[in-house]
Amino acid sequence: MEPVGQPVPSTKKTTAVGCASAAAVFVAALIAVAVDYVLVVKARTFCDAGAEPQHLFALTVEMAARLLLAPPICVGIFFLVKRLGRALPGSKSMLLAAGVVVACLIVLIIFDFATIGTLDGYPGDGSCPSDNTPPWWPSWLPS
Numbered sequence: 001m002e003p004v005g006q007p008v009p010s011t012k013k014t015t016a017v018g019c020a021s022a023a024a025v026f027v028a029a030l031i032a033v034a035v036d037y038v039l040v041v042k043a044r045t046f047c048d049a050g051a052e053p054q055h056l057f058a059l060t061v062e063m064a065a066r067l068l069l070a071p072p073i074c075v076g077i078f079f080l081v082k083r084l085g086r087a088l089p090g091s092k093s094m095l096l097a098a099g100v101v102v103a104c105l106i107v108l109i110i111f112d113f114a115t116i117g118t119l120d121g122y123p124g125d126g127s128c129p130s131d132n133t134p135p136w137w138p139s140w141l142p143s
Contacts, residue, residue: 018079021094025078025101029071032105037063039109040117043137047128050119059116070108074101110141118143 040059045051050059078097085093118132128134133143 021078021082022075025075025098026071028101029074029105030067032109033063033067033070036066036109036112039113043113043117043132043134044119046134046136047118047132048125049122049128049132062116066108066112070105074104077101077104113137114142 037059040063041056044056044059050056078101081100082093082097085096087093088096118134118137120131122132124132131143137143
């Protein structure tokens, strides 16, 4: 029995799994931000709405903030949910945490596409409707 107040020694396996999980979540967040940026730029250039160099530069600055903030926030969310779900049996807490992170990244992509990718009312070239939603964007997703 461990003395009260003494830290529980961690095993190398636990530490390795935690580090690998953090690295995987970090990389997933980087990929999600890259996909987010590509979708927003493609929507703007397809509809020719907000595709001027100064607007794309401002968009790049906005996305740089996401690139710097999203990965550590996602890692924090992952370990917070994993810690809160530690009562779950087996690796279910890890799956729950990964699912929450993936859901957060999907919400980020859809939110950015809807708010900064489709500039409602911005005068485009007429290839898109007035809300500047490209025809290739699924109608069942918000824009």
